[in-house]
Amino acid sequence: MTAAATADLKEMLAALREVRGDAVVVTTMAAEREWLKMSRHARDFFYMPSSMGQAPALGLGLALARPEVNVVVINGDGCMLMNLGSLVTIADAGPRNYRLIVVNNGVYEVTGKQPTAGAGRVDYAALARAAGFAVARRYEDVTDWRNDARWFMECPGPAFAEWVVRPTPSGSLHVIHPGPMHEQIRRLRESLGIAGTD
């Protein structure tokens, strides 16, 4: 992984949006910022404010609680590095309805594009495969991802996709706030048929 990444995060997300169906989509960091601009679904969970690194674990809980619902977590590479052990936890629990995407842009985008440790060298799909994910693939091109996206959403999980993308230009980092967390939680739980504080 030495050549400069060329894939565009927005295009990768747009291809996912076409096939998400009624899946729960948990987003963090760059993916959250861009997903907010293109999707407002009751089952979108914009994990903000977050505990950085915990989105894959939170999505695992959702997937285990609702095995009939597809759960997709879109995580940053910096977030993934904070909690690599969660790959093992997820594979051990083994939910077939769980899908984890790591956006590998090689930088901490929101803090000014400082490189992540191992940027350009870490193979996240290989890490997921070694941890025991049923499926783990790496995408550097939107066409390849678009061709696989529906299969990725339907294959028996836990499934993992690494998107190697270029960082978003600094002028396009405007963040839309997803609104109060308690409203997001209420919408999500209602969409899952959960009443009140049950």
Place this chain on the structure above:
Amino acid sequence: MIGGEELVGWLERCGVTHLVWLPDSELGQWEGALVGSDQVRLIRACREGEAIAIAAGLWLGGAHPVVAIQCTGFFEAGDAIRNVVYDLGVPLFMLVGYRNYDARDRATGDSAPRFFEPILKAWKLPYRVIEPDDGIEAIAAFYEQLRAQNQAGVAALAERRL
């Protein structure tokens, strides 16, 4: 120390669906009973912060999780607890091993017991110390109290061994 069968019986009566844990040497004695339960699924985390986030996701999805970790793991999980309890508002119930409880008020080679209750207070988390002789009823009463108030809290299980 509460036995595994006793604990699992209580979890089942309460409708707890998942126990997410990273055991210490005392909590670890529950393993056999937990694995044997057909009502409570045991989820093994690699790090305590993860256990907190998994439990939050379970609650978001309508399940009824409980977390079991040691106080040293509670220290590690600080940011996840802050986020889950205060940002997300999850009424998370945690069973936390209070390592070397008898040394909490004196200087020993183990600093963990000295800091556990001050940190619980700093996080403004309701907690109750469960002495070895208290039995499962003490945990059950605290759990019911927190549930009635839709509040997160910690049952701090006094451990006499390191």
